[in-house]
Amino acid sequence: xxxxxxxxxxxxxxxxxxxxxxxxxxxxxxxxxxxxxxxxxxxxxxxxxxxxxxxxxxxxxxxxxxxxxxxxxxxxxxxxxxxxxxxxxxxxxxxxxxxxxxxxxxxxxxxxxxxxxxxxxxxxxxxxxxxxxxxxxxxxxxxxxxxxxxxxxxxxxxxxxxxxxxxxxxxxxxxxxxxxxxxxxxxxxxxxxxxxxxxxxxxxxxxxxxxxxxxxxxxxxxxxxxxxxxxxxxxxxxxxxxxxxxxxxxx
Amino acid sequence: xxxxxxxxxxxxxxxxxxxxxxxxxxxxxxxxxxxxxxxxxxxxxxxxxxxxxxxxxxxxxxxxxxxxxxxxxxxxxxxxxxxxxxxxxxxxxxxxxxxxxxxxxxxxxxxxxxxxxxxxxxxxxxxxxxxxxxxxxxxxxxxxxxxxxxxxxxxxxxxxxxxxxxxxxxxxxxxxxxxxxxxxxxxxxxxxxxxxxxxxxxxxxxxxxxxxxxxxxxxxxxxxxxxxxxxxxxxxxxxxxxxxxxxxxxxxxxxxxxxxxxxxxxxxxxxxxxxxxxxxxxxxxxxxxxxxxxxxxxxxxxxxxxxxxxxxxxxxxxxxxxxxxxxxxxxxxxx
Numbered sequence: 285x286x287x288x289x290x291x292x293x294x295x296x297x298x299x300x301x302x303x304x305x306x307x308x309x310x311x312x313x314x315x316x317x318x319x320x321x322x323x324x325x326x327x328x329x330x331x332x333x334x335x336x337x338x339x340x341x342x343x344x345x346x347x348x349x350x351x352x353x354x355x356x357x358x359x360x361x362x363x364x365x366x367x368x369x370x371x372x373x374x375x376x377x378x379x380x381x382x383x384x385x386x387x388x389x390x391x392x393x394x395x396x397x398x399x400x401x402x403x404x405x406x407x408x409x410x411x412x413x414x415x416x417x418x419x420x421x422x423x424x425x426x427x428x429x430x431x432x433x434x435x436x437x438x439x440x441x442x443x444x445x446x447x448x449x450x451x452x453x454x455x456x457x458x459x460x461x462x463x464x465x466x467x468x469x470x471x472x473x474x475x476x477x478x479x480x481x482x483x484x485x486x487x488x489x490x491x492x493x494x495x496x497x498x499x500x501x502x503x504x505x506x507x508x509x510x511x512x513x514x515x516x517x518x519x520x521x522x523x524x525x526x527x528x529x530x531x532x533x534x535x
Numbered sequence: 536x537x538x539x540x541x542x543x544x545x546x547x548x549x550x551x552x553x554x555x556x557x558x559x560x561x562x563x564x565x566x567x568x569x570x571x572x573x574x575x576x577x578x579x580x581x582x583x584x585x586x587x588x589x590x591x592x593x594x595x596x597x598x599x600x601x602x603x604x605x606x607x608x609x610x611x612x613x614x615x616x617x618x619x620x621x622x623x624x625x626x627x628x629x630x631x632x633x634x635x636x637x638x639x640x641x642x643x644x645x646x647x648x649x650x651x652x653x654x655x656x657x658x659x660x661x662x663x664x665x666x667x668x669x670x671x672x673x674x675x676x677x678x679x680x681x682x683x684x685x686x687x688x689x690x691x692x693x694x695x696x697x698x699x700x701x702x703x704x705x706x707x708x709x710x711x712x713x714x715x716x717x718x719x720x721x722x723x724x725x726x727x728x729x730x731x732x733x734x735x736x737x738x739x740x741x742x743x744x745x746x747x748x749x750x751x752x753x754x755x756x757x758x759x760x761x762x763x764x765x766x767x768x769x770x771x772x773x774x775x776x777x778x779x780x781x782x783x784x785x786x787x788x789x790x791x792x793x794x795x796x797x798x799x800x801x802x803x804x805x806x807x808x809x810x811x812x813x814x815x816x817x818x819x820x821x822x823x824x825x826x827x828x829x830x831x832x833x834x835x836x837x838x839x840x841x842x843x844x845x846x847x848x849x850x851x852x853x854x855x856x857x858x859x860x861x862x863x864x865x866x867x868x869x870x
Contacts, residue, residue, distance in 0.1 A: 376786075422860025
């Protein structure tokens with residue numbers, strides 16, 4: 285089973301050292317929580333794993349495969365999906381179409397095959413439509429498949445982002461503050477969805493501020509502070525660590 | 536009946552009406568206007584994918600139109616090549632020039648891309664004057680009619696309607712399938728597009744090249760329609776006209792820009808007072824749409840539907856169906 289790893293990665297923006305020598309590993313079927321104060325480099329790390337930023341130093345690995353030089357699209361093709369802190373949906377399209385966008389890498393029809401609506405295009409469309417619809421029903425948006433995305437409430441947008449990421453058929457999903465702005469009821473739904481992903485063998489990396497949610501759900505937790513690795517281990521060890529309490533959790 | 540089937544039937548009905556126009560009126564003037572609308576639409580249909588779907592603003596398409604037109608005039612007129620072969624050559628040349636222009640410029644951010652297309656339009660305009668040996672310079676070139684039945688105003692009209700119908704079908708297929716979603720993701724969020732694996736540059740390049748093919752094709756028809764072309768035929772205002780049609784019509788819509796072309800091309804011809812106003816009319820219309828209806832007339836239906844059909848809110852909130860989710864994930868498998 286391939287793991288997804290960042291090994292000794294560093295990143296600077298201008299003179300600001302955002303991350304120095306941080307390593308993290310996500311295993312298939314594992315929920316890995318990534319927490320830390322604002323500006324500790326959580327999202328930067330996530331952006332380097334998915335390929336949105338290049339690392340200055342260090343490597344990103346999927347199993348034995350070195351992804352460090354690969355662009356974000358190649359990483360998506362290899363099965364790394366993500367969601368965004370601020371949902372990035374296509375407002376003019378329907379919920380179903382938004383989810384179908386996630387299946388882009390499984391579409392085989394070329395530009396001309398699409399223009400002439402040749403069989404391969406129809407097959408692609410039918411397959412991704414069916415799959416996206418199942419996923420939307422699965423995450424609880426079945427009632428909204430034909431609604432346009434700009435009519436969704438905040439919570440619904442977050443769940444649609446998850447469905448779009450899943451439409452990629454990912455090995456690993458990177459969730460960037462998925463619980464931000466959700467109601468308690470929605471956080472509970474999100475939790476059960478993430479646990480279902482874990483059971484399906486998907487590795488999940490969660491960047492999150494709701495620490496109780498993270499400690500409840502994660503198999504392992506990594507804490508960043510000022511761009512450095514402060515602590516990592518099982519939730520209980522991290523939660524009770526004096527240094528983590530001092531810089532982040534508070535007394 | 537699914538919305539797509541309804542739209543298809545609507546389009547077929549419109550096609551029948553459009554094809555019947557010569558039986559309704561024997562006023563050649565109207566046939567000529569309708570022909571011109573069809574030619575404009577062939578270009579705008581492709582440009583709409585560039586502007587309305589990919590969000591890349593090109594204001595140099597009049598250059599591609601001119602290239603297609605001169606290619607047709609030189610081959611079919613001066614060189615005596617078969618007009619059908621010359622038409623294909625115009626489309627090919629439009630595509631090649633679109634590709635050559637897009638290759639370096641589509642990597643640039645939007646503003647700089649728009650500037651390169653503007654520069655391209657200016658270069659073509661200048662060359663059409665300067666290369667007198669080829670283009671006839673300021674004097675221009677005679678352009679032959681299409682052969683046989685297609686030489687008459689009606690025959691030519693039907694030819695244009697036929698090509699426009701095929702082009703509409705192509706862009707409709709592109710717009711509503713995976714490629715269309717990918718184009719809109721390039722327009723609305725390059726970050727989200729890249730994260731699901733959409734190759735942004737490749738999408739833009741394919742679409743822009745395709746728009747070049749259609750602009751070249753429209754150029755050939757436009758030249759024959761004018762029967763005489765000079766550099767004055769391809770004024771910069773034409774590029775503005777195409778752009779306004781798309782903005783007024785509405786982004787991400789195919790019907791909208793189509794209505795835009797019809798309204799903007801036909802109204803000044805039919806309503807005489809508007810013709811006197813000239814570009815003033817376009818300016819006012821653009822202002823009204825941008826200020827009052829920024830999503831364009833093509834999205835009016837959506838806006839009205841949203842306003843008068845409020846969606847029911849769910850008090851129960853989102854309830855995941857975990858068994859269905861697990862089954863879907865099992866069935867879908869992993870990369």
